[in-house]
Amino acid sequence: MAKIPATIVTGFLGAGKTTLIRHMLSNAKGRRIALIINEFGDLGVDGDLLKGCGDATCTDDDIMELSNGCICCTVAEDFVPTMEKLLARDLPPDHIVIETSGLALPQPLVRAFNWPGLSTRVTVDGVVTVVDGKAVSEGRFAVDVAAVDRQRRADENLDHETPLSELFDDQIACADMIVVNKSDLMESEEADHLAAVLKADARRGVQVIRTAMGALPVEILLGQKIGAEADLGARHEVHHHHHHDDDGDHTHEDEHDHDHHHDHDDFESFVVTMGEIADPTAFAERVADTIRQHDILRLKGFAAVTGKPLRLTLQAVGPRIETYFDKPHAGPRETRLVVIGQAGLDRAAISAALTA
Known part of the structure; x- marks a missing residue:
């Protein structure tokens, strides 16, 4: 049985996690998404905010709240039972999204997915770190650093000295994906520079994406297929902050939020169509090279392979490519790929590279 994917959304207070998740729920495209919120401070604020989103994929039953402190301290008595309750449903969710508290570390939460009872049934699809682009570019890490420190000092479980x-x-x-939010408040050169700095600081292959109002297409946010729980050595804690190696603190996020709906003008997609391919391995390498050269976020589609009755399915998240033969061609024997990326893709160059 296929494991249910879970996405972990982390980031400081005010970065825009709740806005990102609310946008995802209102653009879920039929996916059944369950949401787990790890709350601190003003309990329930984010939960109430998200429950008011009015979308069919965002019912009260689909939102669960962990209010007993940071997840790493309460794995056995709180997080695991909550997950088991979700998994025991007659109609389990297609995807689980977990919003961590503003000062929680994601590593202990990723580690919890290796617990007996969870490890065979769910997998960490990816860790998404949301940053306040404007604040970070100005040398701060939150829009109101003093408020974050006040909240931290009020929680006796936290190490109050760690910068x-x-x-x-x-x-x-x-992080598997870093979302530079509030990019609309920055000059384009400033946003590009910050994205480059974050990419250099992150692990190899991590995608850095600029957004405004958390408006990230659901097909980019979900479906990373990382399996982060099997990759803990690569995402080690840089520092250990208290005796549980984790921190947690959360109050209502002062989101950069407005009443108007923000569309997806920052992203674009287009289709490249070509004939049959002769060598699937060489073609996959050509696709990966094209993705790296043009910073393509997602690429997916089907290829007709000479001499093969089944079509070749191809899915790429960044340069990581998965290919497999799935079923006979329903229509013409052609290769058809959908390319998704930030606005400004050089369509002609990408098409030329893919069809070379």
């Missing part, structure tokens, strides 16, 4: 910069490093070290 925010070290917590930030841990969130970047664990």
